[in-house]
Amino acid sequence: MFIEYSIVSQGCHAATAVLWKHRDDERVRSYTNNLDSMHKVVLETKNEASLLKMAENLKQQGIPFHLWTEQPENIPTCLATVPVMRSELGDVLKKCSLLR
Numbered sequence: 509m510f511i512e513y514s515i516v517s518q519g520c521h522a523a524t525a526v527l528w529k530h531r532d533d534e535r536v537r538s539y540t541n542n543l544d545s546m547h548k549v550v551l552e553t554k555n556e557a558s559l560l561k562m563a564e565n566l567k568q569q570g571i572p573f574h575l576w577t578e579q580p581e582n583i584p585t586c587l588a589t590v591p592v593m594r595s596e597l598g599d600v601l602k603k604c605s606l607l608r
Contacts, residue, residue, distance in 0.1 A: 515586075515607075519550060522576035524586035530572045530590050539591035549594075551604035556584055558603065563587055565600045 530536050540545065553559045559575075566573045566589065573589040594601070 518576050518578060518585045519588070522574050522586050523548070525576065526574035526588040526590055529574060531591050533572060535591045550607040551601060552607040553604055556596065559584055559587065562600060562604070566597075569598065569600060571597065571600070 527536055527540065530549065531540075553562060562577045563584075566587070571589055571592060573587050575584055575587045577583065580586045587595075
């Protein structure tokens with residue numbers, strides 16, 4: 509059960525961080541202006557290397573994101589993007605699956 513709680517917590521940290529860091533982005537303002545209709549998708553990757561590769565691909569495509577690094581272990585655990593349509597992400601998430 510601890511692992512599920514830590515995943516939720518880290519995801520919340522990443523989502524909060526990306527919204528705050530990019531609060532002036534029109535996509536973020538539009539998303540947060542409609543609190544009752546927020547939609548999130550939680551995906552998983554195979555390992556840390558694939559998470560870091562995803563971060564690099566997002567950077568190359570110019571899609572704002574926040575990579576959460578758990579402390580004090582200094583381990584990248586998750587990332588969150590600004591609100592974007594899946595079609596805008598291209599193949600960045602192609603190898604990810606829904607977290608179950």
